[in-house]
Amino acid sequence: MTQIPACPQCAQENTYEDGTNFVCADCGHEWPQAATAAEEDDEAVVKDANGTVLQTGDAVVLIKDLKVKGSSTTLKMGTKVKSIRLVGGDHEVDCKMDAGNFVLKACFLRKA
Numbered sequence: 001m002t003q004i005p006a007c008p009q010c011a012q013e014n015t016y017e018d019g020t021n022f023v024c025a026d027c028g029h030e031w032p033q034a035a036t037a038a039e040e041d042d043e044a045v046v047k048d049a050n051g052t053v054l055q056t057g058d059a060v061v062l063i064k065d066l067k068v069k070g071s072s073t074t075l076k077m078g079t080k081v082k083s084i085r086l087v088g089g090d091h092e093v094d095c096k097m098d099a100g101n102f103v104l105k106a107c108f109l110r111k112a
Contacts (some may be wrong), residue, residue: 046092052111056086056092059112067088073099079112 007024014025021030038071046054049063059082066075075097085094091103 006080018084035063044088046086046106048106048110049108049111052107054084054086054109054111056084058084060084060093060109061112063108063110066104068102075099075102 004015004017004022005052007015007022007027007029008031009029010024010027010088012024012026015022016032017023017033018026020034021032032081048054048060054060059080062077062079062081065075065077068075079097081095081097083096087094088105090105092106093109094106095102095104
């Protein structure tokens with residue numbers, strides 16, 4: 001039997017299973033059991049264009065020219081970016097370059 005987690009909204013332990021959901025008896029908050037299982041995975045693995053696993057603090061290189069949306073700036077292929085930071089979402093890599101701060105997709109990067 002799996003351990004029933006505390007309520008994510010009020011943090012009370014008075015929760016129970018109801019079909020495919022967990023329900024908090026104190027505040028009435030309901031959340032799916034599948035979301036709880038996904039949260040238990042510590043971090044999603046982020047891989048570069050070559051399939052190498054990236055970690056916070058790695059240095060990467062752009063593998064193609066990238067146009068910056070809403071600007072006339074283009075990030076050039078071969079630009080090295082030091083000390084990346086991994087973030088959640090569709091654009092996984094947060095970095096700082098001479099042109100500014102950017103959030104990039106890992107599929108346009110390779111580990112240096």
